[in-house]
Amino acid sequence: xxxxxxxxxxxxxxxxxxxxxxxxxxxxxxxxxxxxxxxxxxxxxxxxxxxxxxxxxxxxxxxxxxxxxx
Amino acid sequence: xxxxxxxxxxxxxxxxxxxxxxxxxxxxxxxxxxxxxxxxxxxxxxxxxxxxxxxxxxxxxxxxxxxxxxxxxxxxxxxxxxxxxxxxxxxxxxxxxxxxxxxxxxxxxxxxxxxxxxxxxxxxxxxxxxxxxxxxxxxxxxxxxxxxxxxxxxxxxxxxxxxxxxxxxxxxxxxxxxxxx
Numbered sequence: 271x272x273x274x275x276x277x278x279x280x281x282x283x284x285x286x287x288x289x290x291x292x293x294x295x296x297x298x299x300x301x302x303x304x305x306x307x308x309x310x311x312x313x314x315x316x317x318x319x320x321x322x323x324x325x326x327x328x329x330x331x332x333x334x335x336x337x338x339x340x
Numbered sequence: 341x342x343x344x345x346x347x348x349x350x351x352x353x354x355x356x357x358x359x360x361x362x363x364x365x366x367x368x369x370x371x372x373x374x375x376x377x378x379x380x381x382x383x384x385x386x387x388x389x390x391x392x393x394x395x396x397x398x399x400x401x402x403x404x405x406x407x408x409x410x411x412x413x414x415x416x417x418x419x420x421x422x423x424x425x426x427x428x429x430x431x432x433x434x435x436x437x438x439x440x441x442x443x444x445x446x447x448x449x450x451x452x453x454x455x456x457x458x459x460x461x462x463x464x465x466x467x468x469x470x471x472x473x474x475x476x477x478x479x480x481x482x483x484x485x486x487x488x489x490x491x492x493x494x495x496x497x498x499x500x501x502x503x504x505x506x507x508x509x510x511x512x513x514x515x516x517x518x519x520x521x
Contacts, residue, residue, distance in 0.1 A: 311442055333348070
């Protein structure tokens with residue numbers, strides 16, 4: 271009863287499904303790195319802008335407090 | 341250096357990433373910088389509550405996100421209307437090589453819910469660990485991990501990226517998905 275044909279068929283099925291799984295995995299990994307790359311670019315664009323003076327002015331309050339303390 | 345002077349130096353060093361985090365929550369640059377401004381005012385008013393040597397970035401990011409969400413709750417309508425002005429359409433489908441245009445990426449990103457934008461930015465771009473992100477968002481590490489995964493899948497879908505071997509979603513399906521999440 272065992273002529274190997276069924277096994278071959280089964281192998282073909284198994285290989286096919288593991289191929290699909292591999293494809294899915296690599297696709298999702300590729301998407302993940304694409305998303306991370308773009309997230310970092312978008313974040314880096316803003317982080318790379320100069321910091322507005324008004325924030326630095328605000329923080330100079332700390333110098334005044336420092337002056338009062340000593 | 342005194343405590344205050346080193347606190348100030350550390351704050352200045354963190355300003356660029358604080359602004360970038362704010363921009364990922366409030367897309368409008370002016371609104372984002374207002375968030376930063378309010379965060380700094382709160383930080384200055386609470387300097388003595390900050391324990392030197394602990395994580396200043398997490399402290400600042402926490403103040404900023406809490407402020408953002410409280411504003412969002414207070415003026416949900418206005419914020420939604422404001423966001424609507426910036427709603428834009430993606431100009432193109434992903435390229436054959438799987439790359440996407442950065443401007444298209446930003447458009448898709450802005451369509452995500454705030455809690456998805458937040459975790460993706462913290463974990464994916466700012467370099468926060470899962471633990472740090474959990475601290476900032478006030479939830480469990482496991483929650484952050486699953487939220488990051490859901491956010492990534494959602495974003496891949498919005499970008500029209502083929503995540504599994506299913507056909508690329510049609511425009512209609514993408515709109516429906518956006519509404520249901």
